[in-house]
Structures are given as C-alpha cells and as structure tokens.
Amino acid sequence: MKLLKYSPLMFFALLFACEQVVDIEIPEQDSQLVLSSFYESGDLRIKANLTRSLHILSPENAGDIWDASIRFYENEVLIGQLEDQLDTLYASYQIGIDSLGNPIYDTYLIDIQRAYFLDLAAPLQTGKTYKLLAEAPDFKPAFATQELLPAPNVVSFDYKPRAGVSLDGGSVDLFKLGIQDLAGEDNYYEIALYLDDAYDDIDTTRFWQQRYLEGSFTPGVEEGQGGSLLTRDDLFNGNLYNIDLTTWPIDTTNRDIRLVVKSISRDKYLFSKSINAYWNAEGNPFAEPVIVPTNVENGLGIFSIENSTEFIVE
Amino acid sequence: MKKTVNYVLFVFMYLLCTQADAQQERYTISGYVEDAKTGEKLIAANVFDPEKNKGTTTNVYGFYSITLPKDSVYLAVSYVGYETKYFRMYLDKDISMNLALGVGAELDEIVVTAEKYERVEQKTQMSQVSVPIKQIKKLPALLGEVDILKSLQLLPGVQSGGEGTSGLYVRGGSPDQNLILLDGVPVYNVSHLFGFFSVFNADAIKNVTLTKGGFPARFGGRLSSVLEINMKEGNMKEIKGSGSIGLISSRLTLEGPIVKDKTSFIISGRRTYLDLLARPFIKQASAVEEDIDFTGGYYFYDVNAKINHKFSEKDRLYASVYTGDDRFYVKVNENYSYGNEEYDFGIESSLDWGNLTSALRYNHLWSNKLFSNVTATYSRYNLNTGITASETDKYNGEVVYDASYGAKYLSGIEDLNGKIDFDYLPNPSNHIRFGAGVTHHTFKPGALNFKISATDSSPLDTIVGTGNTTSMDYVAYVEDEITIGENFKANIGVHGSAFDVEDQLYFSIQPRVGLRYLLPGDVAIKASYATMTQYLHLLTNEGIGLPTDLWLPSTARIKPESSWQAALGIAKTFNDKFEFSVEGYYKKMDNLISYKEGASFIDFGDWQDKVEQGSGDSYGAEVFVQKKKGKTTGWVGYTLSWTNRQFENINSGKVYPFKYDRRHDISAVVIHEFNERISASATWVYGTGNAITLPVSRAEVYLPNDYYNGPTEIEYPSEKNAYRMNAYHRMDVGVDFIKQKKRYKRKFTIGAYNMYNRKNPFFIFASNERTYDSNGNFTTVRKFKQLSIFTIIPSFSWGFEF
The missing domain is CATH 2.40.170.20 (TonB-dependent receptor, beta-barrel domain)
Incomplete structure (x- = not known):
C-alpha cells in the first residue's frame, strides 16, 4: 500500500524529468541571389526585385541588392538592362462635389516601390523565350528562363450573385467557367479574382484588390498564392473543363469584378501552390515541411511570364 | 487470365512431382499438440520422424497430420520451451492422437534435448x-x-x-x-x-x-x-x-x-x-x-x-x-x-x-x-x-x-x-x-x-x-x-x-x-x-x-x-x-x-x-x-x-x-x-x-500584389530529409x-x-x-x-x- 500511496508523486516527478534541450549545429550556406519577377501579357515593362539569401541562423537583414545588373533577353538576344527606379502608386477618392457639380478628389500615396524596371517597346510575344540574368558582386550570376504561353481558351463565363452554397450552408457568389484545353501538352492554369478598390488612382488606372476564390466543388482545383486557384490539365487534357468557383457575396455597388484566367508555366504552378502550402503549414508542427521551389539557376525566387484571358463584370 | 492459368499449372506440376513415392501403403497420424498443464493448443509445434526425415508442424489451431508408410514409426514432438517427447509405434492404421507437451505429460516417451528438426535451417520460411x-x-x-x-x-x-x-x-x-x-x-x-x-x-x-x-x-x-x-x-x-x-x-x-x-x-x-x-x-x-x-x-x-x-x-x-x-x-x-x-x-x-x-x-x-x-x-x-x-x-x-x-x-x-x-x-x-x-x-x-x-x-x-x-x-x-x-x-x-x-x-x-x-x-x-x-x-x-x-x-x-x-x-x-x-x-x-x-x-x-x-x-x-x-x-x-x-x-x-x-x-x-x-x-x-528536413537558409521574395506588405520571408529547407x-x-x-x-x-x-x-x-x-x-x-x-x-x-x- 505504501507503493500506491507514493505512486502519484513518483509519476509526476518522472513527467517533469522528461524534457531536455540540446543545441543543434546547422552548416554554413552560400548566400545566393533571390530574383522575383512577374510579367502579365500586355504589360509594357519588366519589373524585377533582387535580394539575397542568408543562413537560417544569421542575425542580418536580407535587404535588397542595388548594385546588381539585371539583363533581359528574348530568344537569347539582349533586349535591355533593367534600371533601379522608384515606382509610385497613388490613389484618389471622391470627398465631395464642387459648386460646379464636379467631383472633388483627395489623393493619397499607396506605395512606393523601388525595383529594377525595363520599359518595353512592345508587349512580349507568345511562343518566345525570355530570360532574366542577374549579376552582383560576390554572388554567382543567377538566371531564369520562361516562355510566353498562349492565352487560355475560355469558351464560357458566367457570374451569378448568391447562386452558390458554401460548405456551412451560406449563400455565395458563383462563377462558372469553361476552359478548352490544348491537347497533347501539359498546361497549367491560374485563376484569380480581383475587385475594383472603388477608387481610381490619378492615372485613372484602376487599383484591383485580389479576393479569395473557392473551388472545392470542382475536382483538380488547388489553392494558390494570394487567394488564386490553380489547376493542371492531367484530368482533362485536350477537353473542355468546366469549373465552378465561389467567393463570399460581393457588394457590387460602385465595384467592378475582374476574373483573370492565366496560362502559367509549371514553375509558377509549383511555386504558387507551395507558397500557399508554406503559409498553411506555418506554425503547425504536424504539417509536412514545404520546400518552395525556384526556377532561378544559381539562385532562389521566381521568374514568371503569364498570358491571360480576363472578364470584367461591371 | 493467362497468368492465372500459368500459376495454377505451375503449382499442379509441383504436386505431381512430389507424388512420385505416393504408391506405397500409407497411414496417417493426426490430432492436436497441446500444453499438458493447461490444454492450450501449441502453434507451430514440430511433429517429426527423424529416422525417415519426415515431419510437419501444427497449424494455428494446434492441429497436425502426418502420413507415413506402413512401418515402425519413431515420432518426436517438440516446441520451444517445452520438453521434447519421443515415442515409437508400429503404423498399420490411421491414428488420431492428441499430444501433450510439458512437465507431467503422461506419454510413453524418452526426453531428449537436441531438437534438430526445429532448427532455423530446417524451415522453408525465411524472414520470420x-x-x-x-x-x-x-x-x-x-x-x-x-x-x-x-x-x-x-x-x-x-x-x-x-x-x-x-x-x-x-x-x-x-x-x-x-x-x-x-x-x-x-x-x-x-x-x-x-x-x-x-x-x-x-x-x-x-x-x-x-x-x-x-x-x-x-x-x-x-x-x-x-x-x-x-x-x-x-x-x-x-x-x-x-x-x-x-x-x-x-x-x-x-x-x-x-x-x-x-x-x-x-x-x-x-x-x-x-x-x-x-x-x-x-x-x-x-x-x-x-x-x-x-x-x-x-x-x-x-x-x-x-x-x-x-x-x-x-x-x-x-x-x-x-x-x-x-x-x-x-x-x-x-x-x-x-x-x-x-x-x-x-x-x-x-x-x-x-x-x-x-x-x-x-x-x-x-x-x-x-x-x-x-x-x-x-x-x-x-x-x-x-x-x-x-x-x-x-x-x-x-x-x-x-x-x-x-x-x-x-x-x-x-x-x-x-x-x-x-x-x-x-x-x-x-x-x-x-x-x-x-x-x-x-x-x-x-x-x-x-x-x-x-x-x-x-x-x-x-x-x-x-x-x-x-x-x-x-x-x-x-x-x-x-x-x-x-x-x-x-x-x-x-x-x-x-x-x-x-x-x-x-x-x-x-x-x-x-x-x-x-x-x-x-x-x-x-x-x-x-x-x-x-x-x-x-x-x-x-x-x-x-x-x-x-x-x-x-x-x-x-x-x-x-x-x-x-x-x-x-x-x-x-x-x-x-x-x-x-x-x-x-x-x-x-x-x-x-x-x-x-x-x-x-x-x-x-x-x-x-x-x-x-x-x-x-x-x-x-x-x-x-x-x-x-x-x-x-x-x-x-x-x-x-x-x-x-x-x-x-x-x-x-x-x-x-x-x-x-x-x-x-x-x-x-x-x-x-x-x-x-x-x-x-x-x-x-x-x-x-532523416529530417531543416530550414537552412532564408530569403525575401517579392510576390505579386505585395503593395502593402513588402517582401515575404521564406525559409528554404534542405532537400527533403537531407539532415539526420x-x-x-x-x-x-x-x-x-x-x-x-x-x-x-x-x-x-x-x-x-x-x-x-x-x-x-x-x-x-x-x-x-x-x-x-x-x-x-x-x-x-x-x-x-x-x-x-x-x-x-x-x-x-x-x-x-x-
């Protein structure tokens, strides 16, 4: 009986004795250039950001690299060098009406982006291969290559406010899309939904905010970065692919809706999918570790060229 | 279907091969092998005739069956942790016999210790x-x-x-x-x-x-x-x-x-x-x-x-x-x-x-x-x-x-x-x-x-x-x-x-x-x-x-x-x-x-x-x-x-x-x-x-629409399970x-x-x-x-x- 009497104490003493912490050494890693560049068909300039990678335990800040040279090639022919520039984005909103009945706007600064830019004489062309090459002191030259793919053939589009039902029974807005896939090749698609921010910037270009899309009712649809959806044609190669997408009800008062279907490379598909998985896994000790892939040789990051078909609901 | 037929034929051929000496007059001894004290059936116990070098093992219910030519039979029964029992008889008819192993088993036996036939080299089954x-x-x-x-x-x-x-x-x-x-x-x-x-x-x-x-x-x-x-x-x-x-x-x-x-x-x-x-x-x-x-x-x-x-x-x-x-x-x-x-x-x-x-x-x-x-x-x-x-x-x-x-x-x-x-x-x-x-x-x-x-x-x-x-x-x-x-x-x-x-x-x-x-x-x-x-x-x-x-x-x-x-x-x-x-x-x-x-x-x-x-x-x-x-x-x-x-x-x-x-x-x-x-x-x-995956480096990547947030820090792990x-x-x-x-x-x-x-x-x-x-x-x-x-x-x- 003495044993029984003392067994609780012994047990809890054992529990407290369980935890031990030991330092682990991680080998040094060579710092690499990190290139980020996204081009959408029709754009008249190339933008790129360049940072560097650091050892996981390094106390330094990565920061941008501004003494680099970044060159842009089309089919291995130099188009030009990207220059370090500031890109300023303003927005304005109506604050009233003057005595003549004209709207009065207030303007504010949304963002100043410093990046490398190259203005193009004409948009990039479908079927051509483009390369970004970044060089900076103390780093191996890093480069990435992408081809501008044909725009997706979206044969049908329909938007129905509050026509869908979410998993918890609430009503949602429904988008119905039909994509005719090109046979005989691996195609990857990204679908993104944007809402007009209801403000016009001073250049009268719209400022679009991305909205989360849900596609769990359609087989083969996966979540991508920033609320976009991804799909690949292994389930529907060469056939018509009908997708039902939903989003929380949109208040369309003074707001336009823009749905963009993009042809993307496998590199961008894997990158976007893994970035989403990376965020989902953050802080979850039970999640499988995520390796965010790169298409940058001798470096990290992503270079993506996308061709899109878009629909605007006004 | 063709594969199935081949497999069946293959097995059938083996059966024919092994029936070559089946023409002699034969009788069967069968029954269960069990613990003498408890009556528990013993799984995979050996029943073996060392003179004829023929034997069998019990199945998961302790059942054995061994068919031998009409002759004098010297049968040994063994199981790990139990005393081996040997007994001799003249086999001229089918016999049903339950065999009990362990201390106190009342069989007409000679207790020996060398159980050659239950050794690992005798078994066909490997990896077990x-x-x-x-x-x-x-x-x-x-x-x-x-x-x-x-x-x-x-x-x-x-x-x-x-x-x-x-x-x-x-x-x-x-x-x-x-x-x-x-x-x-x-x-x-x-x-x-x-x-x-x-x-x-x-x-x-x-x-x-x-x-x-x-x-x-x-x-x-x-x-x-x-x-x-x-x-x-x-x-x-x-x-x-x-x-x-x-x-x-x-x-x-x-x-x-x-x-x-x-x-x-x-x-x-x-x-x-x-x-x-x-x-x-x-x-x-x-x-x-x-x-x-x-x-x-x-x-x-x-x-x-x-x-x-x-x-x-x-x-x-x-x-x-x-x-x-x-x-x-x-x-x-x-x-x-x-x-x-x-x-x-x-x-x-x-x-x-x-x-x-x-x-x-x-x-x-x-x-x-x-x-x-x-x-x-x-x-x-x-x-x-x-x-x-x-x-x-x-x-x-x-x-x-x-x-x-x-x-x-x-x-x-x-x-x-x-x-x-x-x-x-x-x-x-x-x-x-x-x-x-x-x-x-x-x-x-x-x-x-x-x-x-x-x-x-x-x-x-x-x-x-x-x-x-x-x-x-x-x-x-x-x-x-x-x-x-x-x-x-x-x-x-x-x-x-x-x-x-x-x-x-x-x-x-x-x-x-x-x-x-x-x-x-x-x-x-x-x-x-x-x-x-x-x-x-x-x-x-x-x-x-x-x-x-x-x-x-x-x-x-x-x-x-x-x-x-x-x-x-x-x-x-x-x-x-x-x-x-x-x-x-x-x-x-x-x-x-x-x-x-x-x-x-x-x-x-x-x-x-x-x-x-x-x-x-x-x-x-x-x-x-x-x-x-x-x-x-x-x-x-x-x-x-x-x-x-x-x-x-x-x-x-x-x-x-x-x-x-x-x-x-x-x-x-x-x-x-x-x-x-x-x-x-x-x-x-x-x-x-x-093997484990560890982050080995980190980098800031700019993503589309990063207007407000600036670059995103990503930890880059080693290749999967590259560390120990x-x-x-x-x-x-x-x-x-x-x-x-x-x-x-x-x-x-x-x-x-x-x-x-x-x-x-x-x-x-x-x-x-x-x-x-x-x-x-x-x-x-x-x-x-x-x-x-x-x-x-x-x-x-x-x-x-x-």
Whole structure:
C-alpha cells in the first residue's frame, strides 16, 4: 500500500524529468541571389526585385541588392538592362462635389516601390523565350528562363450573385467557367479574382484588390498564392473543363469584378501552390515541411511570364 | 487470365512431382499438440520422424497430420520451451492422437534435448521470427508496461518510429503496411496514449509471429509484414489467475474450464489510472478559482475475452472479443452571481478512440488429412471527438441570453468478414493450404457536425465532410509446402484478390515462392519472392500515433499500393545453441501515399486532394544471432539498410530518404535466470538518426500584389530529409524477483528505461533566444534545438499468479 500511496508523486516527478534541450549545429550556406519577377501579357515593362539569401541562423537583414545588373533577353538576344527606379502608386477618392457639380478628389500615396524596371517597346510575344540574368558582386550570376504561353481558351463565363452554397450552408457568389484545353501538352492554369478598390488612382488606372476564390466543388482545383486557384490539365487534357468557383457575396455597388484566367508555366504552378502550402503549414508542427521551389539557376525566387484571358463584370 | 492459368499449372506440376513415392501403403497420424498443464493448443509445434526425415508442424489451431508408410514409426514432438517427447509405434492404421507437451505429460516417451528438426535451417520460411510470449514478458519495458510491439522493434529489419512509440517500420515500410491480426482479425489502430503503448495486453496473448518477407500465399492485403497475434484459449484443466499493479496501469486475467477438457474461457483486462492519480492535483488547482470548477483526465483500457468449446474431436468453436478505448476529457464550469445577474458558462470536450474486434471460428476435421476453419469477424475503429459549450445569462431570475454550441467529429472504419481456410496434408511432402474470403469495409472518412443555437439568432445544424464509403474485398489463395528429396523444400503459392469500390474494380494476382536448400554442414540457403497488394491506405502523420489516423480505401483516383520483395539468405545453428541467419532483401513499392507538402491531418476537405502517390524502395541486409535455450537467452540483431521515397510533387520529384531510413540498426537482448527466484534482462539499441528536413537558409521574395506588405520571408529547407538527427541509443534493464507463496506466486519487477540517461532526439524545433548586454539591450538569436522526452525512467510493478 505504501507503493500506491507514493505512486502519484513518483509519476509526476518522472513527467517533469522528461524534457531536455540540446543545441543543434546547422552548416554554413552560400548566400545566393533571390530574383522575383512577374510579367502579365500586355504589360509594357519588366519589373524585377533582387535580394539575397542568408543562413537560417544569421542575425542580418536580407535587404535588397542595388548594385546588381539585371539583363533581359528574348530568344537569347539582349533586349535591355533593367534600371533601379522608384515606382509610385497613388490613389484618389471622391470627398465631395464642387459648386460646379464636379467631383472633388483627395489623393493619397499607396506605395512606393523601388525595383529594377525595363520599359518595353512592345508587349512580349507568345511562343518566345525570355530570360532574366542577374549579376552582383560576390554572388554567382543567377538566371531564369520562361516562355510566353498562349492565352487560355475560355469558351464560357458566367457570374451569378448568391447562386452558390458554401460548405456551412451560406449563400455565395458563383462563377462558372469553361476552359478548352490544348491537347497533347501539359498546361497549367491560374485563376484569380480581383475587385475594383472603388477608387481610381490619378492615372485613372484602376487599383484591383485580389479576393479569395473557392473551388472545392470542382475536382483538380488547388489553392494558390494570394487567394488564386490553380489547376493542371492531367484530368482533362485536350477537353473542355468546366469549373465552378465561389467567393463570399460581393457588394457590387460602385465595384467592378475582374476574373483573370492565366496560362502559367509549371514553375509558377509549383511555386504558387507551395507558397500557399508554406503559409498553411506555418506554425503547425504536424504539417509536412514545404520546400518552395525556384526556377532561378544559381539562385532562389521566381521568374514568371503569364498570358491571360480576363472578364470584367461591371 | 493467362497468368492465372500459368500459376495454377505451375503449382499442379509441383504436386505431381512430389507424388512420385505416393504408391506405397500409407497411414496417417493426426490430432492436436497441446500444453499438458493447461490444454492450450501449441502453434507451430514440430511433429517429426527423424529416422525417415519426415515431419510437419501444427497449424494455428494446434492441429497436425502426418502420413507415413506402413512401418515402425519413431515420432518426436517438440516446441520451444517445452520438453521434447519421443515415442515409437508400429503404423498399420490411421491414428488420431492428441499430444501433450510439458512437465507431467503422461506419454510413453524418452526426453531428449537436441531438437534438430526445429532448427532455423530446417524451415522453408525465411524472414520470420516468433518471440515466445514468456520471453517478451521478461524484457524491460517503458514504465513497466510489457509491450509486444516494442519487443518486436528489437528484431533486425524492424524499426521503431519516435522515442517510446510502438509503431513498426518493417524493411522500409510504414506502420500501415503491417497486417496485424489478433486471432485472425485485422486491428487498425494498435496504439494507446498517442502511440506510447500498444493495445495488446501480453497477459492474454499466447503467440506472436512476425513475417517480414517471403509471405505465404494465405496472407495478403499489406505490403510490408504480417504480425499474427493469437490469444490464449483459456485453461482447460483448472482456474488460474494472474495480475499486476504497475506505475500507470493494473491488469487482471482469469482463465479456466467451464466444462473441464471441453469448454474454457479467458478474460483479461487492463486499465490505466493516470486520471485517478491526477484527480487530487486537478481538484487542488481548480480550487484556486472559487467560481470555476475544472475536471479532466486521460485513461485507456482494454479487455480480451475468449471462449473455446470442443464439441467433439472433430469440431471446435472459438469466440473471441477484444475491445479497447482511449478517453481524454476536460470539463470546465464557471458560475457566478453579481447583484441581480447570474452567469453560467460550461464547456466540455472529449477525445475518444478505440477498437472492437470479434471473431467466431469453427474448426472441423473432415478427415485426418483435411482440416478446415470457418471464420466470421467483425471489427471497427472509431474516433469521436467533440466540444460543447453553453452560456446562460439571467437577470432577476429570468433568462435574458441563452446560447449553446456543439461540434462533433466522427471517423473510423468498420469491417465484416467471412472466410474459410483449409489445411490439406496428403503426405509428408505436401502441406497444402487453400481458402477464400470476403470483407465488407465501411470507411468513415470524417464528418464534422456543427450545432449552434442562441437567443435571437437562427439555429444552425449542419454536417461538413465526406460521407461514408463502402467497398468489398475478395481474396482466394492456394499454397503448398513441398519437400523434394532430403535437402530441398519449397513453399509455392498464389494469392488473388479483388477490390470493388465506387464502381471501380481492382484485381491482383500475387505469386509467392519460398525455397530452401540444405547444403552440407547443415547450412541452409533460402530464397523468397513475394508480391503484395494493399487496397487500404492510412492517412497519418509520420512519427506519432495519433488517433486521427484515417484508414481509407483505394478509389478511382487513388490506386492500390503494391510491392514486390526478393530475399536471399543463409541459416545455420551452431553447437545446438546459437541460431544464426543472414538475409539480404530488396523491396520495391508503388502507389504509396503521402501527404502533400504542407498538408496536414488538421485540414478538412476531400482527403484525395491532400495526398500524393509515389514509389519507394528498400534494400539491405540483416544479421540475427539468437540463443533460445539455457539460463542465458537472447539475441543480437544488426540491420544495414537504405530506404527511399519518390513523389512527383514532393522534393521537386527527386528521390529522398524515407524519414525512418536507418543505415545502421543494432539491438542486443540478454535474459539471464540466476535461479528460480531471480532473473534479469537488459536490452541495448542503436540506430542511425532519423532523416529530417531543416530550414537552412532564408530569403525575401517579392510576390505579386505585395503593395502593402513588402517582401515575404521564406525559409528554404534542405532537400527533403537531407539532415539526420543524432544517433539514437538506449539501454533498458529489468530484474524480476519471484517468490512462491502459500497460495500464489508473487513477482516483483523493477526496471529502468534509458539506463544511462541518453538524451535521444524526439524532434527538432527552431527557437528564438534573447541575449542582453550590460545596458539591458537585447539581440535575438535563432537556434535549433532538440527535444528529448524520455530520459532515465525507473519503473516497478507487483504481480501475482495463482
């Protein structure tokens, strides 16, 4: 009986004795250039950001690299060098009406982006291969290559406010899309939904905010970065692919809706999918570790060229 | 179809070959081999005529049949741990005879000690180990809890997962690839307490056999191993009991005859009392807040029960049940009054999971050469977790606000199975087994039920998740254990299966071959080839045995897993004491499943979207030296192995080491009996550290639409599983003190887990640490750390037997 009497104490003493912490050494890693560049068909300039990678335990800040040279090639022919520039984005909103009945706007600064830019004489062309090459002191030259793919053939589009039902029974807005896939090749698609921010910037270009899309009712649809959806044609190669997408009800008062279907490379598909998985896994000790892939040789990051078909609901 | 015909012809040709000497006048001796004291049937006991060099072994029901020419017969019957019995007779008619082994057996015999015919080199089967349950019970155990699965982790080719867990990783396979049969019924979740203990109560177990390769055709449905666990049948002679009180649990077993030598029973139960021990502490902690009442706890229990009835010498019935559950619960109540206001809030949460298996088996002896067993089984594994909360506000005694919230998650698997198995022993050169079965599976992949109601709002009652899926699983097999001449033995068979799910029908024909050739000097060379198909998949988190593990069927999208394994080895017994074997193997696995990168069991939605299918392989060599007899027994095992995986969308499609790829794995087990009162045991294990993925660099990447947030920091891990944790090694020791009291035998066991206090890695995590200078300013430094959960843990238990 003495044993029984003392067994609780012994047990809890054992529990407290369980935890031990030991330092682990991680080998040094060579710092690499990190290139980020996204081009959408029709754009008249190339933008790129360049940072560097650091050892996981390094106390330094990565920061941008501004003494680099970044060159842009089309089919291995130099188009030009990207220059370090500031890109300023303003927005304005109506604050009233003057005595003549004209709207009065207030303007504010949304963002100043410093990046490398190259203005193009004409948009990039479908079927051509483009390369970004970044060089900076103390780093191996890093480069990435992408081809501008044909725009997706979206044969049908329909938007129905509050026509869908979410998993918890609430009503949602429904988008119905039909994509005719090109046979005989691996195609990857990204679908993104944007809402007009209801403000016009001073250049009268719209400022679009991305909205989360849900596609769990359609087989083969996966979540991508920033609320976009991804799909690949292994389930529907060469056939018509009908997708039902939903989003929380949109208040369309003074707001336009823009749905963009993009042809993307496998590199961008894997990158976007893994970035989403990376965020989902953050802080979850039970999640499988995520390796965010790169298409940058001798470096990290992503270079993506996308061709899109878009629909605007006004 | 052509393949099937070929296999059948192949088997038929072998049968013809082995019938060459069948023209002589022959008679059959048949019956059961049993323990003389208890009447328990002995599985895989040897019945052998050393003069004619012919023999057989008992099947899982203890039945044997040996057909010999009309002549003088010198028959020997042996079983590990029992005295061998020899007897001579003149065989001129068929004889039915039950053979009892052990002290006090009243047979006309000569007791000898050299059992040549049960040596490892005599067996056709390779890659198979039986560990006597008596030996398992003597091994040191974590917190004194004897654990069958952890004992098997000490064998070569079998690895453990995380520290202290009971999962088996056999030849590069994952735990879901082990067919674990309790009295022939598959057990789906074999762990208690998040994997730290297995569900099998050693007091109720008679026999444990693990097959790692060269699978006989009668087994199928899993890729990597077959673990047969047979419950005791119950003492046919007298009432017996045993029990123990340990640090975290107590056990009690009762067995005995209902009708002597005709009907027996056994019932065995175990329950932990962590919750009972913790209750006073929780109550004390709860008393600090006078408005709050808090209770909570965790326990598990299991119960094994079995009845065995002998209708006649030809007909027997076995009914067995196992049930076990884990339950974790928390309950909080908050109640207070302030002036005219009264507030009441309650929350209850629970997590329950458990297995139920039941089997009804009927043995019938059609003739002295043909034995059959008909089995009907039911099994289920369920996980129920739920949370309910309620809140009531009263003002002047009137309810002004009332709300309740409930969420319940249910998942599991349920099986109904029927099968028939035959043993046909036409002559000593052939032991033919054939049979067929059908299983109806119901998969419950997880449904989440929400219920919300509140004053002034619409109630919600909805179910989220995937509905049940059913499938039919059909199997048929035939195999023959063939002896050709003095030195050559073979086990040749074919296992066919079909799986019908969601209008999708999968077929599989799986050939199995095991060969043994005895070289001069009694050195056996063995080879085997087996293909396996697995229609069930386990969605699990690698490393810990969580109850959220989910069994799911192959579907039109998710294909069945398949493998083939080839093995080559030699075996020999030295000095009648040491069994030595070396085996090399290669195993290829296809359509394995794994969570996609970043996916987690916590996610809801279609499970098929969360997994990837890929391939893997495992190859290596195993050395095993075992001493089964004498005062000092034990074994040493060494495994050198490589295990890889490859999935299209994991690790950029590149091959990577499996998490439990372990280059070197060593285990040493020693049990020594000093005298009848004291025995001691020690085990030592060493294993290369588990493969892990660690972030090695970080970078800032600009993403589209990063207007407000700036660049995103991403940690870049190494290639998948490119790093290794520190090597794992540990020594456990235990000593039994046994004393025969007037009415019972008392056993006091003390032991220690991780005797030399090795800080073995459990997992590695990143941690930010602040360092301060003399001005109180701090800098944050990031470090990786290793968590070790079990340092030295002493244990004790007190047991009795009567």
